[in-house]
Amino acid sequence: MRVAVAMSGGVDSSVAALLLKEQGLEVVGLSMQLWDHSSESGRTGRCCTLDDLSDARRVAWALDIPHYVVNLEEEFRRDVVRPFVASYLGGETPIPCSACNSRVKFTTLWDRARAMGCAAVATGHYARAESDEATGRFVLKKGLDPAKDQSYFLYDLAPDQLAAARFPVGALTKAEVRAHARRAGLPTADKEESQEICFVPAGTRAGEFVEAAAPGLGLSLPALPGVVENARGERLGTHAGHFRFTVGQRRGLRVSAADRLYVISIDPEANRVVVGGALELETSETEVSSLRFPSGESPRSPFRAEVRVRHRAPEVPATVHPRVDGTARVVFDRPVRAVAPGQSCVFYRGDVVIGGGLIARTPEARASFEAGGA
Amino acid sequence: MIYLDNNASTPLDPDVRAAITVALDLYGNPSSVHSDGRRARRAIEEARDDVARLVGARAEEIFFTSGGTEANALAIFGGSRETGRVVTSAVEHPSVREPVSRLAGESGAGAVAVDPEPSGAIDPERILEASPSGTRLASVMAANNEFGAVFPVSEIARTLRARNVPFHCDAVQAAGRIPVDAPGWDVDLLSISAHKLHGPKGVGALYVRRGFPLRAHTPGGGQEKKIRGGTENTAGIVGFGVAARLARERLPEAGRIAALRDRLESGILATIRQTRVAGGVAPRLPNTTTILFGGLSGEALLIRLDLEGVAVSVGSACSSGTLAPSPAILALGYSRDEARGAVRFSLSRWNTPDEIDRVLAMLPGAVAAARDARSTTALARTP
Numbered sequence: 092m093r094v095a096v097a098m099s100g101g102v103d104s105s106v107a108a109l110l111l112k113e114q115g116l117e118v119v120g121l122s123m124q125l126w127d128h129s130s131e132s133g134r135t136g137r138c139c140t141l142d143d144l145s146d147a148r149r150v151a152w153a154l155d156i157p158h159y160v161v162n163l164e165e166e167f168r169r170d171v172v173r174p175f176v177a178s179y180l181g182g183e184t185p186i187p188c189s190a191c192n193s194r195v196k197f198t199t200l201w202d203r204a205r206a207m208g209c210a211a212v213a214t215g216h217y218a219r220a221e222s223d224e225a226t227g228r229f230v231l232k233k234g235l236d237p238a239k240d241q242s243y244f245l246y247d248l249a250p251d252q253l254a255a256a257r258f259p260v261g262a263l264t265k266a267e268v269r270a271h272a273r274r275a276g277l278p279t280a281d282k283e284e285s286q287e288i289c290f291v292p293a294g295t296r297a298g299e300f301v302e303a304a305a306p307g308l309g310l311s312l313p314a315l316p317g318v319v320e321n322a323r324g325e326r327l328g329t330h331a332g333h334f335r336f337t338v339g340q341r342r343g344l345r346v347s348a349a350d351r352l353y354v355i356s357i358d359p360e361a362n363r364v365v366v367g368g369a370l371e372l373e374t375s376e377t378e379v380s381s382l383r384f385p386s387g388e389s390p391r392s393p394f395r396a397e398v399r400v401r402h403r404a405p406e407v408p409a410t411v412h413p414r415v416d417g418t419a420r421v422v423f424d425r426p427v428r429a430v431a432p433g434q435s436c437v438f439y440r441g442d443v444v445i446g447g448g449l450i451a452r453t454p455e456a457r458a459s460f461e462a463g464g465a
Numbered sequence: 466m467i468y469l470d471n472n473a474s475t476p477l478d479p480d481v482r483a484a485i486t487v488a489l490d491l492y493g494n495p496s497s498v499h500s501d502g503r504r505a506r507r508a509i510e511e512a513r514d515d516v517a518r519l520v521g522a523r524a525e526e527i528f529f530t531s532g533g534t535e536a537n538a539l540a541i542f543g544g545s546r547e548t549g550r551v552v553t554s555a556v557e558h559p560s561v562r563e564p565v566s567r568l569a570g571e572s573g574a575g576a577v578a579v580d581p582e583p584s585g586a587i588d589p590e591r592i593l594e595a596s597p598s599g600t601r602l603a604s605v606m607a608a609n610n611e612f613g614a615v616f617p618v619s620e621i622a623r624t625l626r627a628r629n630v631p632f633h634c635d636a637v638q639a640a641g642r643i644p645v646d647a648p649g650w651d652v653d654l655l656s657i658s659a660h661k662l663h664g665p666k667g668v669g670a671l672y673v674r675r676g677f678p679l680r681a682h683t684p685g686g687g688q689e690k691k692i693r694g695g696t697e698n699t700a701g702i703v704g705f706g707v708a709a710r711l712a713r714e715r716l717p718e719a720g721r722i723a724a725l726r727d728r729l730e731s732g733i734l735a736t737i738r739q740t741r742v743a744g745g746v747a748p749r750l751p752n753t754t755t756i757l758f759g760g761l762s763g764e765a766l767l768i769r770l771d772l773e774g775v776a777v778s779v780g781s782a783c784s785s786g787t788l789a790p791s792p793a794i795l796a797l798g799y800s801r802d803e804a805r806g807a808v809r810f811s812l813s814r815w816n817t818p819d820e821i822d823r824v825l826a827m828l829p830g831a832v833a834a835a836r837d838a839r840s841t842t843a844l845a846r847t848p
Contacts, residue, residue, distance in 0.1 A: 093772070119772065159768050206765035206835035207772060 093117040094257065095204035096213045097196055098150065098158065100143030103215025105150040105279045106268045107259040111213055112154050119209060120151040120158035123200060125167040125191075126290040149278045163199055170194040172290060173308045179301045179334040180310055182359035182452055183433025186402070187288055188244040192216075197252040213257035217265075218242040219442075220256045223386070229253040231385040231444040236264040243402045246437045246447035250387035298335030317362030319346050322355065322371060333357050336364050339372060339429025353429070356452075373426040379411075379419045379436045379448035386445075389413070396438035396445055398423065400430050411438055419448060467820045470776045471661075472610050472638060472753060472811035478663035481707045485665060488703035495697050496686065505699045512706025519709040520636070520655060521646035522672050528689045529702055532669040533637040533658035534560035539671050539693065540633040540654040541565060541604060543680040549601035550574040552630075554587050554616065556609050556793040561635050565604060572601060583798045585614035585744025589621045593628075600630040607639035607655075611793040611809060612744035613753025615643060619650040626651055631677075637661055637669075641712030642719065642750050647672045654679070659701065663813070664708030668701035718814050723751035725821055726812050730754045732825040737832050743807055744797050752813060757799065758806040761835035766808055769831045775824055778809050 096108040098120045112118045122144050144160055151158030171190045178185035192214075201212045217234030218241050231253055234240040248256065260268050272280035287293075291300045305312050316329035328346040330336070335343070340354045344366060355367040377400070382389070390413055397406035398421060408424040421436055430436075430450055437447035468476065488508055493501030495509050513524045520527075530536045541564040545551065551565050555578040562578075569576035577595040581587050587605065596603050603625055608615045618634050625632045633654040636645050641662030647655045654677065658669040673679050673692075685694020734740055739759030758766060763779035770777055779791070790804040799807075810824075 119768075157772065159771075161764065202838045203762060203765045203768075205838035206761065207769045208831075208834060 092211075093119060093207070093209045094211045094213055095119045095121050095200070095207065095209040097200060097215075098122050098147040099215065100146035100150075100279065100282075101215060101284060102272050102277070102279045102282050103217070103260050103268055103284075104147075105215070105277050106263075106271045106275075107213050107215045107257075108150065108154055108156065109271060109275050109277065110259040111257070112156060118154070118156045119204070119207060120147060120154075120156050121200060121204065122147040122158065122160045123167075123195070124160050124162045124164060125195070126172070127164060146279050146282065153275070153277055161200065161203055163195060166199045167191070167195055167290075168308075170199075172304065173310070175288075176301050176304050176308055176310055178433050179297065180305065180312070180359060181433075182333060182357040184337040184431040185433040186244065186435055187290075189247055189435055192245055193247045193249070193252065197248055197256060201252065201255055211255050211257045213259055215260055216241045216245060216258050217261055217263075218245050218258050218444075219261035220253050220258055226386075228386045228388070232261075232442045233439070233444070234258075234261045239265050242439075242444050243399055243435060243437050246385060246435065246444050247381075247383040248385045249383070250385060253385045296335070298332060301334045302332060313359065313362040315362075317364065319344065319364050319366055322365055322367050327352075327366065330364055333359055333362050333364050338431035357432075369428075372428050374423075374430050375426050376420060376422040377427075377430045377436065378451040379421055380417065380451045382413060382417045382419055382446060382448040384446035390445075391415070394438075394445070396440055399435075399437045399439065400427060400450065401434055406439060409438075417448075418451070467775045467816075467824060469810045469812060469816065469824070470778045471813040472613075472809065473778055474660045474666065475663045475813050476815060477665060477704075478708060478711055480711060481664055481704045484707040485700045485704040488700040491699050491703075495699060496688065505697075508703050509697055509699060512702045512709075515706040515710040515713075516657070516670050517672075519640060519645065519713045520657060520672055521648055523675070526647075526672050526675055528671045528673055528692050529697060529705075530669045530671055530693060531667055531698070532660070533558075533635070533656050534669075536637075536656035536658070536669045536671040537561050537604075537633075537635055538564050539679070539682055540656060541568060541602060543682050543692070544631050544633055544654050544673075544677065545602035546599075546631065547601075548572055548574060549599045550595075551576040551601050552592060552596045552603040553578050554592070554605050555580045555796040556611070557604065557606055558610055558635060558637070561604050561606070565602075568601065574601065580796050580798075581609075581614065581744065582747070583744075584746035585609070585612050585749070585797065586747035587614070587616045587621075589617050589624070592621050593624050596625060596628065596630050598628045598630070600625075600628070602631045602633060604633040604635065607634050607636040607645060608643065608750050609744070609793060610638045611791055611807075612755045612797065613638075613750040613811075614744050614747040615639065615749060618652060619646075622651045638750060638753075641709070641716075642752055644716060648674070653677045659705035659708055662708050662712040665701050665704040668698055668705045670705070715814060719751040722812055722814060722816075725816055725818065726752055726754055726810070728818065729810055729812075729821045729824065730756070732821070733828060736825065736829050743794055743799065753809065753811045755794070755807055755809045757794075757803055758808060758832055758835075759803070761806050761832060763806050763808045765835050765838070766831060769835065770824075770827075773827055773831070775827070778811075779807055 094116045098104045171187050175185050175187045204212050217239040219232040221230050223230050233242045319328040336354045350368050352366040353372050355371045356365045393412045398409040410422045413419045432450050432452040434450050436450050438445040491505040493505045495505040513527050517524045517527045537560045551569050579591045607618050631653050634652045635656050637658045640657040653674045655672040660666040681692045683694045741757050743755040743757050767779050790801050794804040794807045
């Protein structure tokens with residue numbers, strides 16, 4: 092069987108390729124050229140640098156597997172970067188990694204891999220895709236290493252994408268992955284990992300990237316300056332663009348107050364950032380849109396789940412009330428802080444990812460934003 | 466491996482390899498007066514004779530370089546006037562395109578790139594319209610590397626001569642595949658490369674018409690009549706000489722190679738729907754065909770074929786190994802989507818009818834898989 096491995100030049104995908112090769116599969120290494128950093132005045136981002144491509148190529152040499160660089164810049168710009176910037180401009184804090192997984196790695200790249208005669212696409216994600224013998228369906232599970240689990244970024248895979256996915260390092264710890272890399276003499280064994288957004292140049296905040304990238308993507312920036320208000324509508328100051336803020340953010344507000352102030356909501360239409368005290372940041376429920384269920388079973392009635400509203404956030408027990416239109420109301424058992432629109436809300440039952448969706452600003456605001464941004 | 470990427474590079478001819486192996490021991494500096502130096506000098510000058518004959522030139526009109534790219538840069542930077550615009554076709558190799566855009570940026574007079582016709586042909590009239598007297602330099606390739614069209618260089622040269630416009634021709638893909646006659650065409654400058662005609666990499670040559678005022682761009686020890694300093698690549702030049710001699714002797718094989726190419730091309734058109742030949746109406750090199758496969762990514766098909774042991778290419782080979790729609794195919798008037806499905810097959814004398822038939826046997830399945838993958842994705846992407 093021929094299998095493609097998405098090789099980023101990091102140790103996780105290097106070991107993914109190693110393990111599949113050792114299973115006797117015909118492994119084809121594919122590195123994605125996603126973003127051209129040369130256009131950004133000397134600043135280098137953290138993905139797709141020539142160094143990373145060269146690392147991936149060296150690993151492929153070490154494993155004696157064919158390796159190709161696949162240029163997906165257009166798709167990445169269309170399916171990841173533009174929605175990312177549009178989402179920020181819509182008052183949200185998006186997660187580009189989920190879109191990259193479901194729309195680029197397991198769509199466009201999987202598409203290319205199938206054309207090459209590959210039966211599956213493997214990545215270096217810490218997650219597991221297991222076949223449920225009772226139902227014949229695939230189930231997405233957390234990676235076994237709790238410190239590394241990346242299932243939060245994979246909940247929106249469709250069932251056929253999950254069926255094609257292989258996560259060879261999902262049952263390993265990071266230390267075990269590095270040990271495998273050292274054992275096999277892979278040149279990436281001790282390479283540092285990056286946790287940041289790959290296309291945002293090092294040392295640049297997401298807001299600066301949004302401001303720089305929006306015009307080239309045909310997206311317009313709000314008029315400046317915008318206002319900072321409290322929930323009672325009292326003006327406390329100004330800001331240089333609501334897209335520089337995230338719900339829960341405390342720094343950079345430049346507003347003096349007796350108590351600590353946090354961003355509690357963002358109103359992109361009015362370019363307004365609303366601030367308040369820690370208590371105002373708490374919420375007992377949230378609206379979720381674009382529901383996805385990777386196993387293919389969409390629950391029709393309310394169900395209990397442990398819910399994550401952020402990568403690495405502690406899980407909170409909750410009741411999910413799904414609606415037929417693909418939205419849901421999620422009611423937490425106890426109040427949760429800083430639930431940021433645009434982030435993913437992922438539902439777990441133990442190790443199993445039941446599904447998830449996108450945290451909406453409000454049902455009305457999101458609907459109008461999606462209609463305008465489609 | 467079935468090698469159908471000869472426009473990127475060609476396998477070394479065994480006779481060339483033998484000559485290079487011997488010449489590696491010609492360690493003397495060709496500029497030295499002693500007998501070791503003189504032996505190396507003699508080998509180089511004999512090679513110069515052979516290379517000159519390949520393009521109908523005299524030995525003193527041949528200047529060795531490190532390859533086609535350097536020959537093009539030497540011609541464009543060293544052969545252009547001080548002022549005026551630069552004129553090229555829109556489908557030149559990057560080693561012409563890039564120096565031309567640098568020149569154009571310096572002079573402020575700009576550059577004009579003339580598009581080919583959809584047939585693949587270049588209309589000489591359009592080059593002439595773009596090149597008034599006082600034009601800094603015109604550069605038009607003899608044959609296109611991607612879709613193989615052969616351009617009317619001698620017609621262009623004749624009228625440019627009347628206007629006294631310096632004219633350079635990149636004949637890297639043409640030399641060894643079709644007759645090249647630099648003095649007969651009446652070009653001022655003409656570039657060729659060894660590794661496109663079964664010679665070694667790292668050696669090429671610029672033909673400079675006798676009396677043409679070429680400026681040096683590599684000062685140094687005075688080699689190549691002070692035009693291109695640097696101790697000569699003796700073994701490479703010797704290999705180039707043998708390759709040039711063999712290529713000239715083997716020009717009559719063009720008919721056989723064209724028959725193989727036609728067998729491949731007509732087989733693809735007959736067995737695979739939604740296929741057409743890019744720029745296939747104009748006169749073409751005998752060894753080249755670029756097929757536009759509708760509804761698939763040429764890149765994916767290339768990789769699939771590579772995994773099955775067939776070497777082809779999409780666009781021109783890029784040093785980083787990344788692939789984007791070919792500007793040359795776009796210049797023919799195709800959309801980005803159409804250009805994305807372009808795959809180039811370029812043959813040589815070493816290909817056999819059996820190889821072509823094996824490729825024809827595997828292509829329909831590979832193409833169907835590539836198309837199937839793409840259509841499924843289109844469905845999956847619909848929300």
